[in-house]
Amino acid sequence: MTTEERAAGAGAPAGPLVELVGIRKAFGDLVANDGITLDVRPGEIHALLGENGAGKSTLVRVLYGLSRPDAGSIRAGGRAVQIASPADAIAAGLGMVTQEFSLVGPMTVTENVVLAGSRLGRVDLGAARERVRAAADRLGVRVDPDAFVADLSVGERQRVEILKALVGDCRVLILDEPTAVLTPQDARALFTALHRLTAEGMGVLLITHKLHEVVEVAQRVSVLRRGRLTATVDLATPVSTRHLAALMVGAEGLSDPAALGASEAEVTGVTSHPAQASHRSQVRRGMAGADEGRAPDEARVPVTPPALEAYGVRVDGPGRPVLDVDEVLVRAGEIVGVAGVSGNGQTELVQVLCGMRPIDSGRVLVGGADVTHADPMARIALGLGRITEDRRGSVVGVLSVEQNLVLEDLATFRRGPFVDRKAVRRHAERLIAQFDIRARPADAVRTLSGGTMQKVLLARALARDPRALVVAQPTRGLDVGAAAYVHEQLRARRAAGAGVLLVSDDLDEVLSLADRVVVLFEGRVAGVLPGGADPGEVGVLMAGGAAG
Amino acid sequence: MRLVERGRLPRWSGALAVVAAVAVTALLTAGPIRAAGANPAAAYRRYLFTPLTSGTGVAEVLLAATPLLFTGLAVAVAFRAGYYNIGAEGQLLAGTVGAAAVGIFLPDLPALVALPLAGLTGAAAGTLWAAVPAWLRVRGHIDEVVTTLLLNPVALLGVQGLLNGPWRNPETGFPESARLGPGYAIPALLGSRVHWGLVLGLVAVVVVAVVGARTPLGLRIAAAGHAPDAARFSGIRVGRIQVGSALVSGALAGLGGAVQVTGVQHQLTAGISHSYGYTGVVVATLAGLSALGVAAVGLLLGTLTVGAQNAAIVLHLPPQMGDIITALLLLTVVAALVLRRYGLRIRGAT
Numbered sequence: 001m002t003t004e005e006r007a008a009g010a011g012a013p014a015g016p017l018v019e020l021v022g023i024r025k026a027f028g029d030l031v032a033n034d035g036i037t038l039d040v041r042p043g044e045i046h047a048l049l050g051e052n053g054a055g056k057s058t059l060v061r062v063l064y065g066l067s068r069p070d071a072g073s074i075r076a077g078g079r080a081v082q083i084a085s086p087a088d089a090i091a092a093g094l095g096m097v098t099q100e101f102s103l104v105g106p107m108t109v110t111e112n113v114v115l116a117g118s119r120l121g122r123v124d125l126g127a128a129r130e131r132v133r134a135a136a137d138r139l140g141v142r143v144d145p146d147a148f149v150a151d152l153s154v155g156e157r158q159r160v161e162i163l164k165a166l167v168g169d170c171r172v173l174i175l176d177e178p179t180a181v182l183t184p185q186d187a188r189a190l191f192t193a194l195h196r197l198t199a200e201g202m203g204v205l206l207i208t209h210k211l212h213e214v215v216e217v218a219q220r221v222s223v224l225r226r227g228r229l230t231a232t233v234d235l236a237t238p239v240s241t242r243h244l245a246a247l248m249v250g251a252e253g254l255s256d257p258a259a260l261g262a263s264e265a266e267v268t269g270v271t272s273h274p275a276q277a278s279h280r281s282q283v284r285r286g287m288a289g290a291d292e293g294r295a296p297d298e299a300r301v302p303v304t305p306p307a308l309e310a311y312g313v314r315v316d317g318p319g320r321p322v323l324d325v326d327e328v329l330v331r332a333g334e335i336v337g338v339a340g341v342s343g344n345g346q347t348e349l350v351q352v353l354c355g356m357r358p359i360d361s362g363r364v365l366v367g368g369a370d371v372t373h374a375d376p377m378a379r380i381a382l383g384l385g386r387i388t389e390d391r392r393g394s395v396v397g398v399l400s401v402e403q404n405l406v407l408e409d410l411a412t413f414r415r416g417p418f419v420d421r422k423a424v425r426r427h428a429e430r431l432i433a434q435f436d437i438r439a440r441p442a443d444a445v446r447t448l449s450g451g452t453m454q455k456v457l458l459a460r461a462l463a464r465d466p467r468a469l470v471v472a473q474p475t476r477g478l479d480v481g482a483a484a485y486v487h488e489q490l491r492a493r494r495a496a497g498a499g500v501l502l503v504s505d506d507l508d509e510v511l512s513l514a515d516r517v518v519v520l521f522e523g524r525v526a527g528v529l530p531g532g533a534d535p536g537e538v539g540v541l542m543a544g545g546a547a548g
Numbered sequence: 549m550r551l552v553e554r555g556r557l558p559r560w561s562g563a564l565a566v567v568a569a570v571a572v573t574a575l576l577t578a579g580p581i582r583a584a585g586a587n588p589a590a591a592y593r594r595y596l597f598t599p600l601t602s603g604t605g606v607a608e609v610l611l612a613a614t615p616l617l618f619t620g621l622a623v624a625v626a627f628r629a630g631y632y633n634i635g636a637e638g639q640l641l642a643g644t645v646g647a648a649a650v651g652i653f654l655p656d657l658p659a660l661v662a663l664p665l666a667g668l669t670g671a672a673a674g675t676l677w678a679a680v681p682a683w684l685r686v687r688g689h690i691d692e693v694v695t696t697l698l699l700n701p702v703a704l705l706g707v708q709g710l711l712n713g714p715w716r717n718p719e720t721g722f723p724e725s726a727r728l729g730p731g732y733a734i735p736a737l738l739g740s741r742v743h744w745g746l747v748l749g750l751v752a753v754v755v756v757a758v759v760g761a762r763t764p765l766g767l768r769i770a771a772a773g774h775a776p777d778a779a780r781f782s783g784i785r786v787g788r789i790q791v792g793s794a795l796v797s798g799a800l801a802g803l804g805g806a807v808q809v810t811g812v813q814h815q816l817t818a819g820i821s822h823s824y825g826y827t828g829v830v831v832a833t834l835a836g837l838s839a840l841g842v843a844a845v846g847l848l849l850g851t852l853t854v855g856a857q858n859a860a861i862v863l864h865l866p867p868q869m870g871d872i873i874t875a876l877l878l879l880t881v882v883a884a885l886v887l888r889r890y891g892l893r894i895r896g897a898t
Binding site: 413 | 762763764770779781782784785
């Protein structure tokens, strides 16, 4: 959309349609939104880009009144508004289309639309039908107002959701990952329809993690990372997907404020800075070398036996496999990182390796032994250590720290038929000292903070001296000190000869620790790079290999 | 208005919650008791203390508590593993049929053989009755709450069918079985009506308590019940533990049935279970699924039962008043425990 078109938007006021100012929202010790300020202007599609867990959903939940912010304010049409419920949001001119549609299948399109805005009293279906037709005309789509929603395709249902918002007189339409459920054709039709709305002066807030969508359809993009606004970029001049990928995953070489300017400043056409990026990775290599006395991507140390192997592993999902990797190989004494935009098969890979999810084909080996059909117990016995992203799904909250520490290993802590409670206590006290766990042995794990809980898991996995270690999101939600401690432990494992598979959404973490980096995209291995690789290059692979 | 989880709480707050629940129950039942024409304070004395003031009273209390030990324990064992067996009633009835069957068909066995055989048959019958829902749960993900519950009336109809058909008493013609052989009577304790079944129940309480608190299996069961995903992650075979707990639960309830047949009735009657299986759910819940708690609550409800009979005679209170107090106590205790863990917060406060 050109500036002329935007200015021509039906008498649109100059100011923003909606503004979020300094929004902060924390869940316990996890800060999901940290001082986020952004606005949606008339006639623009404003993309909100970020990985899963970056805070996008929390932000729109706050905006739509589904969640109360801890701090910050919302302005609509230049006036401060209190949005405590979706009803308030609708009154403030907002409309939202979520990924799970809120439609009633056995009712018609018109009835669904009426339902959205109905008050008590008589319903004039005839007039409602006309309003649906008018809204469909605005959107430039054909919708039969009397069709039953259950008979509609997913793309059509999404249009009905948009019609609901339009009939509710919304001025800003919020779309949460709208193309996740659409075919490419439906997605194009959606964007055509959205452009008609913005031409009228409406604003659209488009939540997505698909980079090419942002570049193709949005006028501006705000990038969230770990709850913070990394940058708001004007797309009037071309910006590469590589650059956006770097902003999203936090590859420091490219998100340098000096290269970007302040977040409010519009960055024009910054692509990658190969020189700078490679300088950065040189620096990192140097640091890693100093840390470890080894340079990750220098010529390999003598080839060591494999600690963990996966070949041709496939997990079928609806439509296409959610995981389909040819080979993931971790040798003794190395850290292999797994990078990728979250939701590209990392979770499934970890579940498969840990024995928590059956595979549809392929083989998994731990220390050379085939464990494809082995349960978690057998894998643990063969020397597999696991630290998964779902901390609360890995510990039993009501049990104590000491009980959780021996849960995988009860057979060795018994005296006759009973649990040897003294041995359990000694074991716990030793690990508490060794791993600096800030808890007493008898404390219920439920009462611990995320960082302490993570240390319990770390201690449990490492206490068995595993030869293969699968680690997922080990520092998510941890403070800097705790994260550094976790990294130190992983390096120590590597030095002790264990093979470590590190899965993380934090590209900095992967690049600084891993000897090799496997990049996953849509469940497949998009490429394998040496550790300390150029973050831009990793970003391209993460974005599906789209040229930057 | 919404519930917000409180932080860590001192241990005594649990006891405080129970005391508060008892007080609230007393307040709520005072009205109906007065409406029924009795003094609430006097009524409570009848319900809770009078039964314990005489030897026969205590004996009656212990007798009433005996089946509740078995069914309460049965429910607690299953619930702890995350298997919600509501079918202790049916499993107890199956146990009575099993024990009665050997007593009817092998009437001449000596006590040393007869009693263990009756107990084992009863436990086996209870296990069988529990096995079908357990199998359906693990194989077909069919909710055991529904299946175990619905099998209770089936068991009762089975008992009635037997008593009105093949097992009808040949001498009296009443719908009750013939009396069991003389070897099938559990000896009485101290010359009262209380029998050794009580001791068996207490032994079961101790065994369950020790296994739960002191053994690796107990830890695994706790993990499987509280956090099945984490348990699976830790290599614990959750399905196996739940099926095992379901079967042990059925066995305990069935054993309770066998004890009622051999210790009290000495024959099978249609009214042999005074809803012991359902009350078992109340006992286990009030006990917080603790085995020792089951013993304590079993005795409390036994006292209330005997007290209600006493109050019905002396104060002319309807005998159902005891059930009303029990039910209200369950509700208030559950509510008090929820409010102990979660605070009420009025909407809007941040």
